[in-house]
Amino acid sequence: MEKMKRRSAIATIGAVSLGLASPRLLKADVLQKPYAVKKEILKTDILVIGGGTAGVIAAIQAGRAGCSTILVENGSMLGGTTTTGGVSFPGIFFAWGKQIISGIGWELVQEAVTLNDDELPDFSRPHGRQHWHHQVRVNGPLYAILAEEKCIEAGVSLRFYETPVNITGNRNGWTVTTMGKGTQTEIQCNQLIDCTGNAYAASIAGLSVLREAETQPGTLMFEIGGYDYNRLDMDMVKSRFSEAVQRGELVKGEFYNVDALLRSGGDNVQHVAGADSTTSETHTVANIAGRASLLRTVRFLRTLPGLEKLKILDMQNETAVRETYRIDGLYQVTQEDYVTGRVFDDAVSYSYYPIDLHDEHGVIPKQLKEGMVATVPLRSLIPKNSRNFLVAGRCLSSDRLANSALRVQASCMGMGQAASAAAVLANQQGKSPHEISIAALHELLAAHGAVVPTV
Amino acid sequence: MRGQYRWLPIGLKKWTLFGLLLACHTGQAQNTPWATRYFRNQTVSFKTHEVKPFVVEVNNTGYRDTLYQALSENGEPVYYYRKILQEVCFEGECRLLNAYLYWNITGSYLGLELPPEEFLSKSEHTPFVPSEYAELNKILADSLSPLANFAYEDLIVKDRKPPSGLDAVTGATTTNIAGYVVDGAVYTTHTLWHLVYGPTRQEVMRLTAEVLTPELLGEILQSADMGDRYWALNHISHLQRLPRQLAKQVLALMDDKQYNLSERAISSLQPQQLGDGFLQGEIVKKIDQVGYSLKPQLIVKLGEAPFLTEGVAQQLATYLKQSNGKPLITIFDVLQKQQVSEPKVLSIVSDLLANENRFIANNAYKFLSGIAIKDRVILGKMEAYEARLADGY
Ligand SMILES: Cc1cc2nc3c(=O)[nH]c(=O)nc-3n(C[C@H](O)[C@H](O)[C@H](O)COP(=O)(O)OP(=O)(O)OC[C@H]3O[C@@H](n4cnc5c(N)ncnc54)[C@H](O)[C@@H]3O)c2cc1C
Numbered sequence: 113m114e115k116m117k118r119r120s121a122i123a124t125i126g127a128v129s130l131g132l133a134s135p136r137l138l139k140a141d142v143l144q145k146p147y148a149v150k151k152e153i154l155k156t157d158i159l160v161i162g163g164g165t166a167g168v169i170a171a172i173q174a175g176r177a178g179c180s181t182i183l184v185e186n187g188s189m190l191g192g193t194t195t196t197g198g199v200s201f202p203g204i205f206f207a208w209g210k211q212i213i214s215g216i217g218w219e220l221v222q223e224a225v226t227l228n229d230d231e232l233p234d235f236s237r238p239h240g241r242q243h244w245h246h247q248v249r250v251n252g253p254l255y256a257i258l259a260e261e262k263c264i265e266a267g268v269s270l271r272f273y274e275t276p277v278n279i280t281g282n283r284n285g286w287t288v289t290t291m292g293k294g295t296q297t298e299i300q301c302n303q304l305i306d307c308t309g310n311a312y313a314a315s316i317a318g319l320s321v322l323r324e325a326e327t328q329p330g331t332l333m334f335e336i337g338g339y340d341y342n343r344l345d346m347d348m349v350k351s352r353f354s355e356a357v358q359r360g361e362l363v364k365g366e367f368y369n370v371d372a373l374l375r376s377g378g379d380n381v382q383h384v385a386g387a388d389s390t391t392s393e394t395h396t397v398a399n400i401a402g403r404a405s406l407l408r409t410v411r412f413l414r415t416l417p418g419l420e421k422l423k424i425l426d427m428q429n430e431t432a433v434r435e436t437y438r439i440d441g442l443y444q445v446t447q448e449d450y451v452t453g454r455v456f457d458d459a460v461s462y463s464y465y466p467i468d469l470h471d472e473h474g475v476i477p478k479q480l481k482e483g484m485v486a487t488v489p490l491r492s493l494i495p496k497n498s499r500n501f502l503v504a505g506r507c508l509s510s511d512r513l514a515n516s517a518l519r520v521q522a523s524c525m526g527m528g529q530a531a532s533a534a535a536v537l538a539n540q541q542g543k544s545p546h547e548i549s550i551a552a553l554h555e556l557l558a559a560h561g562a563v564v565p566t567v
Numbered sequence: 568m569r570g571q572y573r574w575l576p577i578g579l580k581k582w583t584l585f586g587l588l589l590a591c592h593t594g595q596a597q598n599t600p601w602a603t604r605y606f607r608n609q610t611v612s613f614k615t616h617e618v619k620p621f622v623v624e625v626n627n628t629g630y631r632d633t634l635y636q637a638l639s640e641n642g643e644p645v646y647y648y649r650k651i652l653q654e655v656c657f658e659g660e661c662r663l664l665n666a667y668l669y670w671n672i673t674g675s676y677l678g679l680e681l682p683p684e685e686f687l688s689k690s691e692h693t694p695f696v697p698s699e700y701a702e703l704n705k706i707l708a709d710s711l712s713p714l715a716n717f718a719y720e721d722l723i724v725k726d727r728k729p730p731s732g733l734d735a736v737t738g739a740t741t742t743n744i745a746g747y748v749v750d751g752a753v754y755t756t757h758t759l760w761h762l763v764y765g766p767t768r769q770e771v772m773r774l775t776a777e778v779l780t781p782e783l784l785g786e787i788l789q790s791a792d793m794g795d796r797y798w799a800l801n802h803i804s805h806l807q808r809l810p811r812q813l814a815k816q817v818l819a820l821m822d823d824k825q826y827n828l829s830e831r832a833i834s835s836l837q838p839q840q841l842g843d844g845f846l847q848g849e850i851v852k853k854i855d856q857v858g859y860s861l862k863p864q865l866i867v868k869l870g871e872a873p874f875l876t877e878g879v880a881q882q883l884a885t886y887l888k889q890s891n892g893k894p895l896i897t898i899f900d901v902l903q904k905q906q907v908s909e910p911k912v913l914s915i916v917s918d919l920l921a922n923e924n925r926f927i928a929n930n931a932y933k934f935l936s937g938i939a940i941k942d943r944v945i946l947g948k949m950e951a952y953e954a955r956l957a958d959g960y
Contacts, residue, residue: 176892178924180960211826214860219893222860234827236793265896266926560892561859 152297156182156269157539158532159288159301161276164192165202165521166505167307168259169216169528170535173560175266176216177536182299183268184290186275190263192309194521195256197432198333199380202521203247206235207464207485215562216262217525223258224250241479243466271297279304279317285500286317303500303535303545307528310390311437311507319495320440324512328434328470329365330387332402334427335378336410344418346371356412366405373409377425382406383470389433402431434470434506434519441509442546443491450514451480456489458550459565460534460557461526463488465517487565488518490550493531499544504531526562533557603686605704606678609646610671610790611783613639623770625649634770643783644672647771651762655754662688664755668762673787673798674772676707676763689751699749706756707763710794712747714760776802781810788816796820796828800835809840818849821865823858833864841872847879854886854894863897870901877909884912887919891927899934908938917945920952925960928952 158174160167163185171183183190193199202221205213225232228251239245263270274292285302306313311321353370356362365383367373373381382405387398406427413419443456447467463486466477480486492509493502504527506519517523533556534545541548554564615637625632637645647670654661665685669677679700681687687695687703695703706712748756779802787799803809803817820832840846847869854865869875869883883898884907890898902912919931932952940946 176924176926178926206826209825211823211858211860214858216892218860219863232827232830234793236825236827267929561862561894563858 147294150295152295153300154182154269154297155300156180157301158182158303158305158535159184159286159299160305160307160532161288161313162192162306162308162505163187163190163259163263163270164196164307164309164505164524165194166309166524166528166531167192167305168220168263169525170305170307170504170532171268172216172259172262172266173529173532174536175263175268176560177533177556179536179539181266181268182271182301183263184271184274184276184288184299186273188272189256190259190270191252191256193432194250195252195259196429198252198428199331199432199521200250200252200255201244201247202250202525204243204464204520205248205522206246207462208238208483209236211235212462212464212485212563213522213526215526215529215557215560217522217529219561220255220258220262220525221248221250224255227251227258228254241477243477243479271295276313276316279313281317281499288313302539303502305531305535306439306501306503306507307505308390309433309436309506310388311439311503312390314439314495314498314501314503314507315437317498317501319498319501321437321507322440323437324435327386327388327436328516329383329385330389330398330402330431330433331380331382332384332399332406332428332431333378333380334382334406335425336373336422337377337425338421338423339374339419341374341377344374346374349374349413349416349419352416353412362408362412363405367409374413374419384431387431387433388436389430390436395430395433398431398433403427435512435515436507438507438515439495439503439509441492441503442494442496443489443509445486445489445492445508445510445514445518447511447513450486450510450517451478451484453480453484453486455487455565455567456491458490459487460490460493460530460550460553461488461523462486462563462565463518463520463523463526465520465523467513467517468520469513469516486514486517488523488527488530490530490534490553491546493527493534494546500538502531502535502545504528529560529562530557533560533562602683603681603700604678605680605700606669607671607676607704607708608791609677610673610675610792610795611643611645611786613641613643613645613786615645616640621770621774623767625765625767634767634774636774642778643780643786644775644778646671646677647767647774649767653758653762655758664758666759668759668767670763670768670771671792671795672771672775673790673795674768674775675710675792675794675798679704679707679759687752687755689749689755693751695749695752699752703749703752703756703759706747706749707760709747710764712760713744714747714757715764717744717757719754719757772798779805781806781813785813785816788813788820793825793828797831800828800831803835804837806837807839808843809836809846811845814840814843814846814849818853821853821857821861823861826860829857829861830864833861833868836868836871838871838873841868842874844876844879847872847876848882851879851882851886859892859894862894866894866897866901870897870904872905875901875905875907880905880907880909881911881915884915887915887931891924895927895930899930903934903937910942913938913940913942913945917948920948928955 157179158181160171160183163183167183168190171181174181187196189195194202205211205218225248230249232248233246235246274290274295276288276290278289280287286304288299290297290299315321350370357364367382384398384402388394389398410422410424413422466479468475468477493504495501505524508518508527510518534548534553537548537552537556538545557564617638619636619638621634621636622631623634632649635648639645649668651664651666651668653664655664665682667680671677784799784803787795790796817832817835821829850865850868854862887895887898916931916934920928922928935949
């Protein structure tokens with residue numbers, strides 16, 4: 113009672129003093145001119161579009177190699193699928209006990225692990241069928257901040273909330289018009305690296321892109337809690353769940369394994385069919401679908417014994433997307449290339465992961481044979497009929513099965529660094545990326561800590 | 568010879584232990600007519616001289632038992648063992664588990680021995696065959712086995728028909744642990760695994776830690792077992808200073824072949840040990856020999872040293888000339904943290920101001936700007952850099 117009285121007394125004092133101050137406050141409230149969209153022309157050696165898994169690494173590499181660099185990202189922070197998408201378990205950096213992807217990507221992962229007091233997996237222990245044991249769990253938000261710090265340290269100019277609306281080729285490279293909140297910018301760059309994951313920049317630059325008739329589903333990452341998994345009657349939960357699916361109350365395939373959903377308390381357990389992040393429109397659809405699916409499932413689960421208090425503890429801002437468009441590159445990496453560990457003459461980075469195609473039944477990863485490590489040729493990062501243009505990340509030129517393995521984060525990071533180093537050399541030598549010397553590229557990459565494939 | 572391995576009286580002398588110790592030294596499975604023994608490799612190769620008993624708590628109920636520590640002539644621990652007499656029960660039936668369990672001095676599993684005429688059995692009392700003992704030996708050596716997460720009651724799928732006989736139920740074993748237990752011997756495997764990794768293991772590690780010397784750590788570091796080496800590295804941090812021989816051993820582990828081990832070796836070095844000029848010099852040499860991932864970690868270590876010797880500071884600065892990215896930034900951080908302002912170092916850094924890579928020049932400028940520079944030549948180079956920057960590089 114005493115406390116209540118005191119608090120209301122304070123509130124009254126507050127009201128009195130506010131009353132006294134209000135005439136002055138009102139005066140501070142000055143009418144402003146309408147905001148004029150800021151129009152600007154910027155020049156840069158290298159422009160990276162998309163500050164996700166691959167793009168961050170590409171931008172840092174370009175900055176560290178001494179090029180002026182701009183990074184355009186339509187979201188509000190760096191890291192893409194690794195951070196905003198919530199897939200904060202990049203893999204795989206070590207194959208058969210040896211490090212195959214290092215450089216800037218590994219540097220970031222390692223720093224995130226250290227600063228979060230996490231422990232690295234023991235890479236000397238073979239992962240067997242459980243390749244995820246060699247993925248590194250990182251704190252997503254921390255990773256995003258570290259990436260930002262490194263970009264700034266490397267002199268990269270960051271432009272959040274912007275996206276290209278027009279890309280035109282010219283004699284010196286590209287003119288890219290971007291739109292953002294209250295900004296319209298013309299960026300003139302010599303080399304352009306598309307790291308949107310969707311080959312979006314390639315597409316609006318007029319270069320050909322490819323897409324499968326059916327793409328892999330996306331996933332909204334979230335965390336649920338409020339129940340004790342060990343006390344659940346899982347047989348009952350499973351049968352009630354599948355009955356609800358049969359009745360049409362739940363959507364078939366959205367949560368293909370209710371046991372995994374409850375055991376792990378969310379994480380990578382949901383499938384959003386047809387999720388596509390290429391445009392604002394398609395990504396809006398994917399986000400709504402992901403969130404509606406979660407809500408529907410939470411409502412249903414709360415009707416089951418033991419799950420009455422189930423609640424959403426956390427949820428990512430957007431549905432993470434696995435597969436959309438890929439470029440039609442100078443070379444398309446095939447599944448055969450991947451599983452046989454083909455070392456291309458123009459190989460610029462390694463990649464190691466099982467063939468990992470998700471469909472409505474889930475996923476059965478196909479592990480690589482012992483000793484196999486795939487490589488990424490520079491040509492798969494260069495769109496056909498292009499000049500001064502590269503891609504890095506999941507939209508590289510590859511067939512669907514090869515892509516299901518190439519798309520993983522460590523591989524994207526390796527590609528990001530390689531594409532960027534190629535762009536740096538092309539910029540310095542006044543060439544197009546396909547014209548540079550692979551030996552010089554290897555040298556530059558090695559100087560910046562990347563592991564360069566060898567025959 | 569029969570009966571020689573029965574309950575061992577406290578304070579046994581060398582000759583009575585002969586057979587028992589032989590088993591440990593070989594590190595292999597030995598099935599003599601009088602005993603069944605399966606062993607992993609022993610961490611240290613000292614010869615056993617005597618055995619010392621310790622009364623220890625062996626489970627969480629306060630139950631006490633004797634843990635035996637085998638010691639070398641110099642008093643170093645060689646291995647540990649306990650006599651196990653425990654019932655394994657299921658569905659109301661029990662059988663006595665009568666065995667010796669052995670631990671390495673780092674707490675890892677060393678071996679299993681059964682007294683004469685004892686054998687382990689599976690469902691319907693079928694005795695283990697040699698391959699099953701070998702499998703059990705392997706399972707017990709797996710410290711990361713999922714068995715850790717299974718309680719005794721959770722081992723069998725509950726809605727199936729109860730098995731007949733002790734340790735039966737091959738088919739009804741919960742699928743999650745099939746593959747981590749000897750088929751048909753779920754309870755025996757589980758009981759033994761939890762004995763190996765239970766409180767006795769902590770006691771073993773505690774007892775070894777009490778008598779750790781740099782020489783013993785050096786010996787453990789030579790073990791072929793990765794877990795043993797990690798254990799030694801984790802305990803090196805307690806030493807006030809690293810004797811040269813041990814320092815060399817730790818440094819030798821830092822290479823690109825074993826990433827995790829290298830990382831652990833680097834992080835094992837502690838500030839109080841890093842005041843040693845020899846160690847600092849060796850670390851600087853290593854920077855050049857290891858891959859990109861390990862370089863910054865080595866450089867950071869020099870930042871943790873109480874001071875940097877002049878030679879090392881210069882070597883670090885010289886290394887700047889061939890560095891970029893994270894190693895470059897980390898060297899500048901260390902030079903700044905260690906308040907290095909020797910003219911030679913500053914001169915090397917000032918040369919970088921003219922580097923055509925703006926990232927390198929910019930970092931050099933940032934470093935020099937944090938120091939009250941009086942040298943005119945360096946000041947001139949800084950001005951030239953500023954002018955270049957104003958011109959848009
Ligand atoms: C649910 C799920 C689970 C996965 N599991 C794993 C796993 O276990 N291990 C693993 O290693 N990999 C996994 N992956 C794959 C991996 O995460 C991705 O393939 C990889 O992160 C893609 O990297 P990227 O750089 O190509 O694209 P992204 O990381 O998605 O980055 C693209 C960036 O570009 C930005 N962008 C897009 N369009 C525009 C535009 N028009 N303008 C400006 N910016 C734009 C985006 O905002 C984003 O920041 C998983 C993927 C998903 C979706």
